Amino acid sequence: MIEYDKIVIGSSLSAVLYAFNNKYPIFFAEERRPFRFDYFEPALDLSCLKIPGAAKSLTTFEGKKKVGVAKELLWERLLFLLSLDGKVPLSNMCHNIRYADDSIICSNEYSKIAEIKFNECFYFGDSAGFGFTKEKVLANRRYVCYDYIAFHRGGKHDIDHIMTQDDFINETWFYSSDRIDGKTPVKDACARSILTEEQLIDFNFSETMARFKVVNEMEKRGMKSVFNGYSPTGRPKYYKFKTSTIERQKRCLQEEDCIESDNLKVAQASEYELLTELKEASFQYNQFLDNL
Numbered sequence: 195m196i197e198y199d200k201i202v203i204g205s206s207l208s209a210v211l212y213a214f215n216n217k218y219p220i221f222f223a224e225e226r227r228p229f230r231f232d233y234f235e236p237a238l239d240l241s242c243l244k245i246p247g248a249a250k251s252l253t254t255f256e257g258k259k260k261v262g263v264a265k266e267l268l269w270e271r272l273l274f275l276l277s278l279d280g281k282v283p284l285s286n287m288c289h290n291i292r293y294a295d296d297s298i299i300c301s302n303e304y305s306k307i308a309e310i311k312f313n314e315c316f317y318f319g320d321s322a323g324f325g326f327t328k329e330k331v332l333a334n335r336r337y338v339c340y341d342y343i344a345f346h347r348g349g350k351h352d353i354d355h356i357m358t359q360d361d362f363i364n365e366t367w368f369y370s371s372d373r374i375d376g377k378t379p380v381k382d383a384c385a386r387s388i389l390t391e392e393q394l395i396d397f398n399f400s401e402t403m404a405r406f407k408v409v410n411e412m413e414k415r416g417m418k419s420v421f422n423g424y425s426p427t428g429r430p431k432y433y434k435f436k437t438s439t440i441e442r443q444k445r446c447l448q449e450e451d452c453i454e455s456d457n458l459k460v461a462q463a464s465e466y467e468l469l470t471e472l473k474e475a476s477f478q479y480n481q482f483l484d485n486l
Contacts, residue, residue, distance in 0.1 A: 204318025211468035215475040223322035233261035242476040252354035293325035327450035341404040347436035348419030
């Protein structure tokens, strides 16, 4: 058994920020990596963590959209520094966590790997955690879904982002394809939707229909696939876009209520508040940052 005074449960950006700012050990079974295309405001300065300013512009049909550092980059840097400081003792080896009075039992798919005793635990949510939340069924759960789409034809264009007013495919990001080695002008897409449980099993909201709608949104805005010569009347012709599904990722938007007790708390700190404390907290990690 390992003993700590205070620990953090969860792996969201807020959980990692809270653990970093307070130098608390962090444990998680579910990896809640920030979405690849979530960005901070361009003005946010993260030089205290040796993260250079990376303000860039996304090309949209409404003009240039300025964004700052990707949230995923900060999440990775904080977990790296916490690991160097011995504050992520189980890394990603834990597959489920069970709360038991003044301790947590951490297990992989085969057996228990650790028992952690604590005086106070700050809970940020973990879908593979048991005993932390009230046993109830949430009505009409809503999920955020990310559909990754490969373009085998028509992936060369200048557009980075499309926004719509629909819950199904309300945002689409285009990025240099990961399927092709090196920096390529061919772009694949990631489309975001907000769906209910019923919609998740409805073909009209499936990965296939997501592909079709992304292409439809592109064509509505005048985007074309590969040039295919001219018609007898002299009009330019274009091949149809050719796509396939890479994967769908989804996560429930609603968190179940935590059962708070004397030693189990929900940290009352917003992401904004945690970011304002980051510069001062980073001084505690200078022994590592000086070597980056």
